[in-house]
Amino acid sequence: xxxxxxxxTDLFEDAEYGKPAAAFKEAGHHLVHxxxxxxxxxxxxxxxxxVTIDVAVKDARVEDYDALLIPGGYSPDKxxxxxxxxxxxxxxxxxxxxxxxxCHAPQLLITAQxxxxxxxxxxxxxxxxxxxxxxxxxxxxxxxxxNIVSSRHPGDLPTFIEAALEKLAS
Amino acid sequence: xxxxxxxxTDLFEDAEYGKPAAAFKEAGHHLVHxxxxxxxxxxxxxxxxxVTIDVAVKDARVEDYDALLIPGGYSPDKxxxxxxxxxxxxxxxxxxxxxxxxCHAPQLLITAQxxxxxxxxxxxxxxxxxxxxxxxxxxxxxxxxxNIVSSRHPGDLPTFIEAALEKLAS
Numbered sequence: 244x245x246x247x248x249x250x251x252t253d254l255f256e257d258a259e260y261g262k263p264a265a266a267f268k269e270a271g272h273h274l275v276h277x278x279x280x281x282x283x284x285x286x287x288x289x290x291x292x293x294v295t296i297d298v299a300v301k302d303a304r305v306e307d308y309d310a311l312l313i314p315g316g317y318s319p320d321k322x323x324x325x326x327x328x329x330x331x332x333x334x335x336x337x338x339x340x341x342x343x344x345x346c347h348a349p350q351l352l353i354t355a356q357x358x359x360x361x362x363x364x365x366x367x368x369x370x371x372x373x374x375x376x377x378x379x380x381x382x383x384x385x386x387x388x389x390n391i392v393s394s395r396h397p398g399d400l401p402t403f404i405e406a407a408l409e410k411l412a413s
Numbered sequence: 414x415x416x417x418x419x420x421x422t423d424l425f426e427d428a429e430y431g432k433p434a435a436a437f438k439e440a441g442h443h444l445v446h447x448x449x450x451x452x453x454x455x456x457x458x459x460x461x462x463x464v465t466i467d468v469a470v471k472d473a474r475v476e477d478y479d480a481l482l483i484p485g486g487y488s489p490d491k492x493x494x495x496x497x498x499x500x501x502x503x504x505x506x507x508x509x510x511x512x513x514x515x516c517h518a519p520q521l522l523i524t525a526q527x528x529x530x531x532x533x534x535x536x537x538x539x540x541x542x543x544x545x546x547x548x549x550x551x552x553x554x555x556x557x558x559x560n561i562v563s564s565r566h567p568g569d570l571p572t573f574i575e576a577a578l579e580k581l582a583s
Contacts, residue, residue, distance in 0.1 A: 354538070375545035
């Protein structure tokens, strides 16, 4: 079973956290919520979901986790204003461990400058940012490029979760 | 006196609409609210400000306006998912008429692909996107590059408004 870090802050897309989190737990994986401050509670865009941060990102170490989930919404935009969050995402991608990115999640990877030459998808509004970052934008339900698994929006969640669970099982 | 188009949708940063709008009106300028649907009411992030859309962006023509204001918040991210909004912003920049962009507003200009070689500022989270779009990111209160006037965040509003009013008067 794997330990999955979830990097998250306020205004995340509720379903993009809640559905993968439930599926990962059901499959026996353990989740650790990494955020800006240990102990704070962050809330989804729809105000439906609250998450307590287990580990401050400044104290988080890639070697303690097997995979990273980055939910979308406006959480990635907020996270990437903080150097420690950007550095953590950068190290995770570079470690080769699986990174699950949905919707606006690639924003964090753009600021981390790890998308050059990668194939990735994401929410349509950030399409040009993904291309400008040197990546190939692929308009598909799920795109698997080595360790990065990406999807476009909540409608892609079943396919996204299936692909993520396969990576965790492999 | 000038006619200023304000391109706006839900989740705009309240002060980044409200303060320039009040200052422009006080100086005798006329505002026209351009959005996704004529007659709809859009609401700021802080739920403090409501704006009624006067003209759908699909029907808006650059020649009817003297300048464009793009408030920040998450409104630009939502607008740039719509081709008509992107095209309107592109034509406005290319017309040479003043464009006032604050906070996340450059996101719309990135998707419009009009920032290559320009000097601009914006909210820190979109810094890498601005650089990847081929622009020079300048960390200053206000940056005036030909017809584009830009600022970083609500704290820059007094300087931003002063620079915008000067452009409208010239």
